[in-house]
Amino acid sequence: MIVPFIASIFIRLLYATNKKKFHSPDSVGNKPIIFACWHGELLMLPYLYLKYRKIPHAKVLISSHFDGMLISKTIKYFGLETISGSTNRNATRVLMQGIKALKDGYDIGITPDGPKGPRHEVADGIIAMAKKTDAEIVLVEMKPTKFWQLKSWDRFIIPKPFGTLNYYSTSPINISSLEIEDARNLIKENLLKHES
Template sequence: MGKKIFRTLALLIVPFVASLFIRLIYLSNKKRFHSPESISDEPTIFACWHGELLMLPYLYSRYRKTPHAKVLISSHFDGMLISKTIKYFGLGTIEGSTNRNATRVLMQGIRALKDGYDIGITPDGPKGPRHEVADGIIAMAQKAKAKIVLVEMKPTKFWQLNSWDKFTIPKPFGTLNYYSTSPIDVSDMDMQEAKKVMKEGLLKHEI
């Protein structure tokens, strides 16, 4: 019972506090966008490493003034916290992972893209291995005929957790460097070639 009460309270409090913290971090840092000025209005997949996802909503809002996206989030408790947090930024979620319920998640992602939603995904999530691209994002892009924008978020001052993904939390009063690519078409690539292109692109500015 104690664990259930703790989780209920956490789901009520943590997402709101986390959303305020993310806004504070963003406002207290300088921002530099090393990115195209605009991208197509077509439904697009935005991809970043799991360890860099904290500030992703602000790169997305650069291209979509009105958010219309669903983010693939783990169905575990930590995923529920993330899901409720990003709702404060107008983003929806698809619960599951490329490891568990992979087919269902893939189909939901394809359906969302065809319904006009953008998709946010961490190619090495939810459990790693770190910086290794799973098959799911490539299969989703090819089946939905959607292009992929690769996103890196590199703060000049940060904390880094001792977790599998080396989760990065920017500190205040530094600079947030956002890097993103023009939309990449993987429709004519085989799986290994597409994964190689994505991995190299997401590691281009590795700290």
């Protein structure tokens, strides 16, 4: 399939033609981490991950729909593996695979409001995985200064060339002692810090 290859080249070109600013901690440690961003800001996430892991060792939770399959094949060009499914369909299987991957030493990439929304609402999957494994969470925002925004449910953002990609990410957060609603609110608050 040629589309994922072309998409991977397009992503690399967008990254290369933008300035980059990382408003992020220097390190997130060596333990398996859950990296999370909103579904609409997913496109350039691999580069934030590769800032911390020179050799990628991660599985990204991706929808089992057709668009998810395209994303899955595209991110393989960045050295990332996938877990196919969603928090709506096959929820238990996906959750168990995510937990197993963390215990096996993989980082996890997840969109807390994916794959179908509601936009900017945190589903239970990320909380359950973090609590079951005691894994910490790094929350990521990707804010380009110039971008196209689709009219999809997630208002998907595609950076334009010749702007600046601003990456904001938290230090690793441990939610194991928090109630579910408190954890949900903390995740949402940190993912909306730089929302205009």
